[in-house]
Amino acid sequence: MNMLKRFMVVLAVCGVCQSAYGLEFQAVGNGALGVGGAGVARTSGAMAPYWNPAGLAFADKTVSVSVAGGVGLMPGKKLTEDLSTVSDAYNAWNKNKTSSSAELSLISSINGISNTDNLLATADGAVGIQIKHFGLGVFGTFEGGATPTITPISTSLPLPNESTLKTDLAQSRVNPRGILLLEAPLSYGHDLDLGDYGHLGLGLTLKYLYGETTSATQSIYNSSSDSILSSSDLTKQLSKNRSGKSNFGIDLGALWKPGKMVPVPLSVGLVGKNLNAPSFTDKSGNKIPVDPQVRAGIAISPLTWLDLTGDIDVIKNTTVVSGLRSQQLGGGAEFKPVSSLKLRVGGYTDLAQSTGAVTAGFSVGIPWIYIDIDGAYGLGSVKYDGKSYPSEAKVEFSLNFAY
Structure with a gap:
C-alpha cells in the first residue's frame, strides 16, 4: 500500500520538459498490456x-x-538508487563529521550520479465508446519523470568543512517534469473491399486535446530538514506550477485483412497519432510540441483458441525525460480455453534503452460484460526510497460492455 501511494504521488505531479514531448504509446485497456x-x-x-x-x-x-485505467513506474536508469546511495552516505557522514573517509564517500556518491540517470512514471485513464463504425470517448495519458543536474565536488585536500560541503551539496539538483494529455476523439473507420486482396480498413480521428504541464527544480540537499532528497519527495511541490492549454490532434490508421489469400485470420495495422504535432505553452511561455507517433502491428489466429499479436514503434519517441528516447517492441499470445476466460502472456523491450518486462493478464466474464486485468514486471531490480523494487512495474484494468 505504501508503494502504491508513492506511485500515485509520482504520477500526479511530475514536471515539464523544456523542449519537446513525445508521449510513449501506453497500453490503454483492451488487454493490450498482457x-x-x-x-x-x-x-x-x-x-x-x-x-x-x-x-x-x-x-x-x-x-x-x-x-x-492503469499506472506504471520505471525507477530504473539509477536515479532512485543514486538518491538512496547519497542519503546513506550523508547519514553516515552526519554521524561522524570528523571522518575524512565518510566525507569522501559522500562526495563520491554525488560525483557518481550521471546526468543521464532518470526516473519515469506513467498513468492512464479512459472511457471509450464504439457505435457501429464510429468511436468517441475521453482518453487520458500521463508521463512524468526526473533527471539530475550535478555540480561535482572536488576531492582535493583539504576537504570542505561542514558548512561548505552542505553548500556544495545544495548546488546539485533534480528536475522533475511531465505532461498530462487528455484527448476527446471522434473517430470513423471505413471498410474498403479489395476483392481477392481482402479488405482494407481506413480510419480517421479528429480530437480535442487538453495538455497540462508542470515543472520544478529541487536541491538534492534540503537545508531546512538537514537531509537528502528522497525518491518519494521528488514531486511534493509541483502542483503549484501547473499550466493547461487546449489544442486539436489528427490520427490516421490503416488495417488490412488479406482474407482468402492467407489460410488463417490475419490483420496488419499501421497508425500515426498526433500527426499535426500539436503544441502547448508552459507557464514560462515555452512552446512544447507533442511529437507524432507511428506504430505498426500484426495479429494472427493460427487456431480458434489462440491469438498471436505484436507491435513495434516505427520511429523512436522522445519522452518527458530530457534526452531519453523510447522505441517499444512487444507481443504475446492470448489463449481462450473456454468462452468465459482468456489468458494472456507476453513481453516487451525498449529497443532504444535495452530495457524490458514480462507481461501477463486475463479476461473473465460473459460476451457482453467482462473485465481485463493485466500487468508487467521488469526483469531487473532497483532501489526506490531505500527499498528494492523491480526495474519496472505496470498494472492495467478495464471493464467492458458489448452488445
Whole structure:
C-alpha cells in the first residue's frame, strides 16, 4: 500500500520538459498490456479511437463501451538508487563529521550520479465508446519523470568543512517534469473491399486535446530538514506550477485483412497519432510540441483458441525525460480455453534503452460484460526510497460492455 501511494504521488505531479514531448504509446485497456503492449492490429471496439481508428471498420458489435485505467513506474536508469546511495552516505557522514573517509564517500556518491540517470512514471485513464463504425470517448495519458543536474565536488585536500560541503551539496539538483494529455476523439473507420486482396480498413480521428504541464527544480540537499532528497519527495511541490492549454490532434490508421489469400485470420495495422504535432505553452511561455507517433502491428489466429499479436514503434519517441528516447517492441499470445476466460502472456523491450518486462493478464466474464486485468514486471531490480523494487512495474484494468 505504501508503494502504491508513492506511485500515485509520482504520477500526479511530475514536471515539464523544456523542449519537446513525445508521449510513449501506453497500453490503454483492451488487454493490450498482457500481450506485450500490442493493440494496433487487434483492437476493433471501444478502445480503437486510441489504438487505431481503422479497427472501427471491422467492429463486430453494434455498441461497445470500455472503462480503463492503469499506472506504471520505471525507477530504473539509477536515479532512485543514486538518491538512496547519497542519503546513506550523508547519514553516515552526519554521524561522524570528523571522518575524512565518510566525507569522501559522500562526495563520491554525488560525483557518481550521471546526468543521464532518470526516473519515469506513467498513468492512464479512459472511457471509450464504439457505435457501429464510429468511436468517441475521453482518453487520458500521463508521463512524468526526473533527471539530475550535478555540480561535482572536488576531492582535493583539504576537504570542505561542514558548512561548505552542505553548500556544495545544495548546488546539485533534480528536475522533475511531465505532461498530462487528455484527448476527446471522434473517430470513423471505413471498410474498403479489395476483392481477392481482402479488405482494407481506413480510419480517421479528429480530437480535442487538453495538455497540462508542470515543472520544478529541487536541491538534492534540503537545508531546512538537514537531509537528502528522497525518491518519494521528488514531486511534493509541483502542483503549484501547473499550466493547461487546449489544442486539436489528427490520427490516421490503416488495417488490412488479406482474407482468402492467407489460410488463417490475419490483420496488419499501421497508425500515426498526433500527426499535426500539436503544441502547448508552459507557464514560462515555452512552446512544447507533442511529437507524432507511428506504430505498426500484426495479429494472427493460427487456431480458434489462440491469438498471436505484436507491435513495434516505427520511429523512436522522445519522452518527458530530457534526452531519453523510447522505441517499444512487444507481443504475446492470448489463449481462450473456454468462452468465459482468456489468458494472456507476453513481453516487451525498449529497443532504444535495452530495457524490458514480462507481461501477463486475463479476461473473465460473459460476451457482453467482462473485465481485463493485466500487468508487467521488469526483469531487473532497483532501489526506490531505500527499498528494492523491480526495474519496472505496470498494472492495467478495464471493464467492458458489448452488445
